[in-house]
Amino acid sequence: MNKSIRNRVLTGTALALAVSTVLTACGGEDSASDAPDAKAEGTASATPAAAVRNPLVATFDGGLYILDGESLELTRTIELPGFNRVNPAGDDAHVVVSTDTGFRVLDAAEQALTDIEYKGAKPGHVVRHAGKTVLFTDGTGEVNVFDPSDLSGGEKPEGRTYTSAEAHHGVAIELANGELLSTLGTEEKRTGALVLDKNNKEIARNEQCPGVHGEAAARNEAVAVGCEDGVLIYKDGGFTKIDAPDDYGRIGNQAGSDASPILLGDYKTDPEAELERPTRVSLIDTEKKKLRLVDLGTSYSFRSLARGPQGEALVLGTDGAIHVIDQDSGEIEKRIPAVGEWQEPLDWQQARPTLFVRDHTAYVSDPSEKALHAIDLETGKKVASVTLPESTNELSGVVAGH
Numbered sequence: 001m002n003k004s005i006r007n008r009v010l011t012g013t014a015l016a017l018a019v020s021t022v023l024t025a026c027g028g029e030d031s032a033s034d035a036p037d038a039k040a041e042g043t044a045s046a047t048p049a050a051a052v053r054n055p056l057v058a059t060f061d062g063g064l065y066i067l068d069g070e071s072l073e074l075t076r077t078i079e080l081p082g083f084n085r086v087n088p089a090g091d092d093a094h095v096v097v098s099t100d101t102g103f104r105v106l107d108a109a110e111q112a113l114t115d116i117e118y119k120g121a122k123p124g125h126v127v128r129h130a131g132k133t134v135l136f137t138d139g140t141g142e143v144n145v146f147d148p149s150d151l152s153g154g155e156k157p158e159g160r161t162y163t164s165a166e167a168h169h170g171v172a173i174e175l176a177n178g179e180l181l182s183t184l185g186t187e188e189k190r191t192g193a194l195v196l197d198k199n200n201k202e203i204a205r206n207e208q209c210p211g212v213h214g215e216a217a218a219r220n221e222a223v224a225v226g227c228e229d230g231v232l233i234y235k236d237g238g239f240t241k242i243d244a245p246d247d248y249g250r251i252g253n254q255a256g257s258d259a260s261p262i263l264l265g266d267y268k269t270d271p272e273a274e275l276e277r278p279t280r281v282s283l284i285d286t287e288k289k290k291l292r293l294v295d296l297g298t299s300y301s302f303r304s305l306a307r308g309p310q311g312e313a314l315v316l317g318t319d320g321a322i323h324v325i326d327q328d329s330g331e332i333e334k335r336i337p338a339v340g341e342w343q344e345p346l347d348w349q350q351a352r353p354t355l356f357v358r359d360h361t362a363y364v365s366d367p368s369e370k371a372l373h374a375i376d377l378e379t380g381k382k383v384a385s386v387t388l389p390e391s392t393n394e395l396s397g398v399v400a401g402h
Helices: 012-020 036-041 148-153
Strands: 056-060 063-067 074-079 085-088 094-098 102-107 112-119 123-129 132-137 142-146 160-163 172-174 180-185 190-196 202-206 213-218 222-227 230-235 238-243 262-265 280-285 290-295 300-307 313-317 321-325 332-337 355-358 361-366 371-376 382-387 392-397
Touching: 056 085, 085 123, 094 123, 102 123, 102 132, 123 172, 123 213, 132 172, 132 180, 142 148, 142 172, 142 180, 160 180, 180 222, 190 230, 202 230, 202 238, 213 262, 222 262, 230 280, 238 290, 262 300, 262 313, 280 313, 300 355, 313 355, 355 392, 361 392
Parallel strands: 085 392
Antiparallel strands: 056 063, 056 392, 063 074, 085 094, 094 102, 102 112, 123 132, 132 142, 142 160, 172 180, 180 190, 190 202, 213 222, 222 230, 230 238, 262 280, 280 290, 300 313, 313 321, 321 332, 355 361, 361 371, 371 382
């Protein structure tokens, strides 16, 4: 975040007039029917605009908002029906959009969807690590690996592919040495992970991770996947299981940092809950092979976990604050006010406040207010805010480098 933006706070009221000049058609299916090409192809209905620096991308019911990452000015609205998800592609221009038909690549800097698509039912996790981006398509079990720098040419990158033995809700990550870790499971049951060499030959396997879900990488390339009874770590060619302190202690979402050997994870203990709203998070030490629980005193959601520039653990609580946790001591160092109090909805696809962190800036959405805020993690001050035409759901942006 440069110095000028620290001194400029854009309120929703002030920005509303500017927003009206840049919006394209962004209504629901009724209004979109007047522009069938835009609806079918998911393209913006206005002419191409100037490139956006450090763009953010937020989803709403019926499309995508592209915003300037510094001012939060809404620069483009793209119609795209269905429930869409967004993740960084791994360079300074692109974002991967999970759509009804597969993964599509959005050139967020140029504010347009590209022709690059990885088709397949139920596109799932997008993982960036060691200069590679990995896509896992749940409906087919297909894994696609590519170098995000190859996206700049506008053509689908040549890359590695692997297909799981059976389709399942999974995840995969490629390590710096070319090894590929991918989850094991079926539509009914997920059991663990395997590791393949550069030629997709299996070299390691562990099936002691029931309900395997999510991944994160820590310093020195220790990779974790979550289990219903702890976490499974792969490092230096072997697996290590770290058990949860409870018989059922599910860690399904994790956030890692190259600056720390410690991973941040969620933590749930009620297998019968329709929706458990936990108040504790897990800190997993991949070097000491230990797990510590931290009680926040407030609940959070799966879109609440992130890491700061020094590896600090960040959790957006339902009390409306970003809880900054020292990853080594487990102490809550401070609470940064971000949004009002909220409650996680029962349906995981429903909107809720979301945390996205890039460098020293935390971006937090507030769907109830149709708002988005940029917060300086060092000072705890809001440096920019905007009110958008519609409530947003997912929030992401470009993140160059891994």
